[in-house]
Amino acid sequence: MLDAHSDEIVAIEPVSMTGDEDPSLFLSVSIEGSMALWEVQTGDMIFQCNVMTDDGEEAIPVLCASANEKEIFLGLASGYVVAYSVPELVESASVGETCPVPNGRFLAHEGGVTALQCAAGQGTLSQSLSSSSVLLTGGNDGVVKQWEIMARDAQDGMPSRVEHWPRLSTQKMKRRAHMFRGHMEGPITALASVDESKFLSAGADGSVRAWSPSKGTELFRMDGFTANLTSLCLDSKTLITDGMDHYVCVHDFDVDSDEAANGYELDF
CATH class of the missing domain: 2.40.10.480 (Thrombin, subunit H)
Incomplete structure (x- = not known):
């Protein structure tokens, strides 16, 4: 222990x-x-x-x-x-x-930062000596935000520092969306990212939503979870969540419609 x-x-x-x-x-x-x-x-x-x-x-x-x-x-x-x-x-x-x-x-958010996720892929602010990464934040306000993070090494007696973009509400990101609204209520309870084409958010409204990082649009959503949905484990084909009382839910996206309609067994 x-x-x-x-x-x-x-x-x-x-x-x-x-x-x-x-x-x-x-x-x-x-x-x-x-x-x-x-x-x-x-x-x-x-x-x-x-x-x-x-x-x-x-x-x-x-x-x-x-x-x-x-x-x-x-x-x-x-x-x-x-x-x-x-x-x-x-x-x-x-x-x-x-x-x-x-x-x-x-x-990042008024009222508390309730979810964080270092997202897949690099940011768009890469320079010759350093590259940027992407950070997703979710707040008690029910909003998800996307930030570019630039790490600068210590030099000339100055300590290393981590900078963020956008710095002001009037600034926009390059080829990426900054703010994602769709959850009916906060807080955002979990975030997950597996590639640069999408990321997932879960909220106290009982929904899981998939977003396009570049366009800021909602790709799809899954409803019917409880407010206790707090975990998202995602790879390219499978999503594992809680949020169904005492059950762990496995969502398999690698099946066709006929197989899904007739029922099938998951192999572990």
């Missing part, structure tokens, strides 16, 4: 600093504002800190998290997203401290 948090754990994310399919680390995040990094092989905790207000007097509740090989993103109850550099956290190897100043911070 690994002990690093004092309240409900809201996210567990694999972290691969080399981009390998088999991650060497995993991240755990708790609603009381703590996060920890663990070694997969040994189970050792190599980093742990508490997200605090600017004055250091109070912990900030964390509602969700997502990670890639370079950054960790936390969604806060304040509506902000904060980003930390994975290599810098590993290098510091501290436990039980206040989290360092984040490498990036921006207001």
Whole structure:
């Protein structure tokens, strides 16, 4: 048993600093504002800190998290997203401290960030020395937003930083949509992305919706789930969800209409 948090754990994310399919680390995040990094092989905790207000007097509740090989993103109850550099956290190897100043911070939603997902594919702001990635955020307001994230390395005595686009509500993304509206009520409870052609969102309205990242349009939706729909596990052909009381639901998209009408058995 690994002990690093004092309240409900809201996210567990694999972290691969080399981009390998088999991650060497995993991240755990708790609603009381703590996060920890663990070694997969040994189970050792190599980093742990508490997200605090600017004055250091109070912990900030964390509602969700997502990670890639370079950054960790936390969604806060304040509506902000904060980003930390994975290599810098590993290098510091501290436990039980206040989290360092984040490498990036921006207001994403009014009323809290309730879902995060590092999306598949690269962004469109790639430059000669760095490339951008895509981050999806869902809020208590029932809105999903898409952001381009640019990581800039430390240089000339300046620390590394994580920048976001768009920075202002009047700015637009290049070949991508920024805002996705369709859920009848919030919060957004889960996000999933498997390729650059679509991503999925789940909401407290009991629906799962698929979106076109480039056009911002809804591709299709699935209704009839409960408000407790909180998990989306997606690959190219299969979606696994909760949200049906005590059942885990497997949605197989790789069947034709006749086979689906006559019934079939899933092979596991």
